[in-house]
Amino acid sequence: MSQKLVNNGPGNLAHWKVQDLVATTSLRELLFSNDYRKIALKGIFTAFIMLGLGGFFALVFRAELAVPDVQFLGARVYMTLMTLHGMVMVFGFLIPLVVSILYFMLPKVMGTDRLYWAGAAQASYWILIVAAVLLVIGRPDFTWTAYAPMSFRTGNPYLWMGHVAIILVAVSEFLAGAVLFRNAISGGFGWAKTPLMGWAAGTVGLLFMVSVLPLAFAGFGLLSDGLHWRDVAWFDPSRGGSVQFFLYLFWSYGHPAVYLPFVPAIAVIYTIMPRFLGHKMWSYWSGVVAFLLLALGAIPIGPHHFQPVHTISGPYERFVQVLTMLVFIPSVLHVFNWISTLFMAPIPASARRAVPFKFMVMSIAFIIYGGATAFLNAQIAPDSDFIHNTYWIPAHFHAMFVGFTAQMGIAGIYYLYPYFTGRMYNQRLGNWHFWLWQIGLFIQITAMGVAGYLYFPRWVYDYLAMPGWAESQLFITIGGYMVGAGFLIFMFNIAWSAGWGREAPADPWPVEMDETDAKAVQPAQ
Amino acid sequence: MENALGIWGPQAIMMAITASFTVLGLIMLFAAILMKRRWKPSYGFEFGFIAVMLGLVWYGDKLSVGTYSAYQQNLVEGSKQVSGNYEPGDDQVFDRTFTLIAFQWGFAFINEEEEISRNAVVVEPGQKVLFKIVSNDVIHGFNIPVAQITAEIDPDDQREVWIKAPDVAGKYLIQCVNYCGVGHAQMKAWLVVQGPDATASIQTDGETA
Numbered sequence: 001m002s003q004k005l006v007n008n009g010p011g012n013l014a015h016w017k018v019q020d021l022v023a024t025t026s027l028r029e030l031l032f033s034n035d036y037r038k039i040a041l042k043g044i045f046t047a048f049i050m051l052g053l054g055g056f057f058a059l060v061f062r063a064e065l066a067v068p069d070v071q072f073l074g075a076r077v078y079m080t081l082m083t084l085h086g087m088v089m090v091f092g093f094l095i096p097l098v099v100s101i102l103y104f105m106l107p108k109v110m111g112t113d114r115l116y117w118a119g120a121a122q123a124s125y126w127i128l129i130v131a132a133v134l135l136v137i138g139r140p141d142f143t144w145t146a147y148a149p150m151s152f153r154t155g156n157p158y159l160w161m162g163h164v165a166i167i168l169v170a171v172s173e174f175l176a177g178a179v180l181f182r183n184a185i186s187g188g189f190g191w192a193k194t195p196l197m198g199w200a201a202g203t204v205g206l207l208f209m210v211s212v213l214p215l216a217f218a219g220f221g222l223l224s225d226g227l228h229w230r231d232v233a234w235f236d237p238s239r240g241g242s243v244q245f246f247l248y249l250f251w252s253y254g255h256p257a258v259y260l261p262f263v264p265a266i267a268v269i270y271t272i273m274p275r276f277l278g279h280k281m282w283s284y285w286s287g288v289v290a291f292l293l294l295a296l297g298a299i300p301i302g303p304h305h306f307q308p309v310h311t312i313s314g315p316y317e318r319f320v321q322v323l324t325m326l327v328f329i330p331s332v333l334h335v336f337n338w339i340s341t342l343f344m345a346p347i348p349a350s351a352r353r354a355v356p357f358k359f360m361v362m363s364i365a366f367i368i369y370g371g372a373t374a375f376l377n378a379q380i381a382p383d384s385d386f387i388h389n390t391y392w393i394p395a396h397f398h399a400m401f402v403g404f405t406a407q408m409g410i411a412g413i414y415y416l417y418p419y420f421t422g423r424m425y426n427q428r429l430g431n432w433h434f435w436l437w438q439i440g441l442f443i444q445i446t447a448m449g450v451a452g453y454l455y456f457p458r459w460v461y462d463y464l465a466m467p468g469w470a471e472s473q474l475f476i477t478i479g480g481y482m483v484g485a486g487f488l489i490f491m492f493n494i495a496w497s498a499g500w501g502r503e504a505p506a507d508p509w510p511v512e513m514d515e516t517d518a519k520a521v522q523p524a525q
Numbered sequence: 526m527e528n529a530l531g532i533w534g535p536q537a538i539m540m541a542i543t544a545s546f547t548v549l550g551l552i553m554l555f556a557a558i559l560m561k562r563r564w565k566p567s568y569g570f571e572f573g574f575i576a577v578m579l580g581l582v583w584y585g586d587k588l589s590v591g592t593y594s595a596y597q598q599n600l601v602e603g604s605k606q607v608s609g610n611y612e613p614g615d616d617q618v619f620d621r622t623f624t625l626i627a628f629q630w631g632f633a634f635i636n637e638e639e640e641i642s643r644n645a646v647v648v649e650p651g652q653k654v655l656f657k658i659v660s661n662d663v664i665h666g667f668n669i670p671v672a673q674i675t676a677e678i679d680p681d682d683q684r685e686v687w688i689k690a691p692d693v694a695g696k697y698l699i700q701c702v703n704y705c706g707v708g709h710a711q712m713k714a715w716l717v718v719q720g721p722d723a724t725a726s727i728q729t730d731g732e733t734a
Contacts, residue, residue, distance in 0.1 A: 075708065075710060079704075079707060147663070147703075147704070149662070149680070150663035150664065150705055153663065155707070238680075243664060243679045244679060244681060247679070286571060306679075309679055310682050311682075321589065322582060325581075325586065329575060329579075332575075332578060333571070333575075336574060340566045342557035343557045343565070343566060344563065344564075344565045345563055346563055347558065361554070361558060365554055365555075368554065369547055372544075372546040372547040373543055375539075375542070375581065375585060378585070379539060379585055379586070380589055380590075381530055381539075381589040381590075381593040382539055384596075384674060384675060384676060386673060386675065388677060388702070389675065389703050390668070390675065455675070455702075457668065457702040458703075460710035464713075
């Protein structure tokens, strides 16, 4: 497995070369080169721009929501910002960030030093850019779930652009999935020796390719219904269509869509944790089994997002409920594996200092914090009680998406920083970023959960001063602004350190014990 | 089954399990970081953990299905009465039955006498009220915070949701919780709870009854 990273033998470390990639890459190369380092660099740059954009949208509407009543945002502008926040963050930031990190790390971990099917990765990138441009021009206000028939009845004349963007996202993600899968099987290790990052890329690549098919069809159906291409609609009940059909299609993608960034983020942990700790993961097969189970469970449990309805009842309803709770298990296998690995030996002082290691530990904390509620969310009784479409749901997915996936992506960026710039990030600024994000995210996510428990509805720009509502919204806004401040510090750090940071040594992440570590109790074998 | 599903019934157990699971996980993680003592956990430990989780899945499914079907049971008995077998004077399961139309953007309540009221529904304290909900345009949500119930209504579906009205007279929020278009934030109605003698004095501005 990640043995390759741990054994810093000449053959293994050859691909991990500290270099100033940013300064030696021309703009032309950055845009069109099929070199995997440059494709990854471009993807990561773009993801940061998207993060800035999506975060800016969030800070604008968080200011509006900080106190009850209408301040400065109307309903339509609010919903456009909210829709773009969701779409830009998921399709533009999260998925491209972790996929780009895999593009960079896979060829090194697999020992190939090249990205197979790099042309497809290039095409995937540019198709996504077209989709993003369409979204910004079309300014859809139908939320990222684009529920039919509302999403073609919002009165916006450029709605078709949003629907075309959905189809393009599907095409782009299909290509990205194909690239990940191709590279996962490229190492020639045989299936019992493939690094865990290979297993992750293989399973999530397949999941990408299968799950985007219903998304593409959902986008096509919305486009067709919105432009009245057929007399009998696909999804509009007033013209003979079926909303249930749309819901099944959409959530057949929509639930796996959560795992598309989630699994690569997990793969990054499996790759950098042994590197920081200087020893192997606790269990290889536990990780493999967890990747397989997660991929198998992803699509069939989609209906838990909209049950109960008359098309899901009796045994089927119960099947979805039980399977949703069972999908809890692969994630717990991962977390158990990580915690056990941390327990195995003293944690080196070098790891304790490293900002990426800190982000990694706290992202594990957030996967526990947000993931445990999945057990509750899966059950129909509590779902019908206070969970369905209240702020409880944003609390859950912000913990998973931001607290875990985005923070793990950030950990990956800090880790890869010397390989991109040849320099180290600024430690002090890194610590500021770390603490602002942990405290900000904890406040934000906890306040969202409280708001959900008090039945604060989702997707409103204006709300009544019910007991507890204004207070929880104010706290979410405070947390959001702390995350925004952390982002600015992060951006300044990586820009400043690229020119003036400490030059990175040949191995930027040496495993160094200090005296207390050496005295600590050694593991009992 | 006092107040529809009710957070403080069997749900509280699930909340407690979830909370303890979170705390346990965080303690394990921070112990792994902060504790001096080190050891390699045995693989059997993980299998034990999985066994506990399978037990939790079994228990969660059992409790959820039990709770929800007890709730549904009341619906089934109720709908028998309103679908043709309605005989006044019978031992009625529901005190009131409303057909509820969710539309862009508001709620219309149709009572047993086919009288329509928009955005307010009047019931007596402690009554068991059945709402037969349909949507005539897009997907809507239906949530009464005080009754601890939330549901999603698709335009090609019909939902039946019942609640027990609060015992204290007053005006309680009914709201849409599913994004349904630009007027979603204004899609609200009031559950007005008042004694039978006060019926004549409903104020048109929707203030306290």
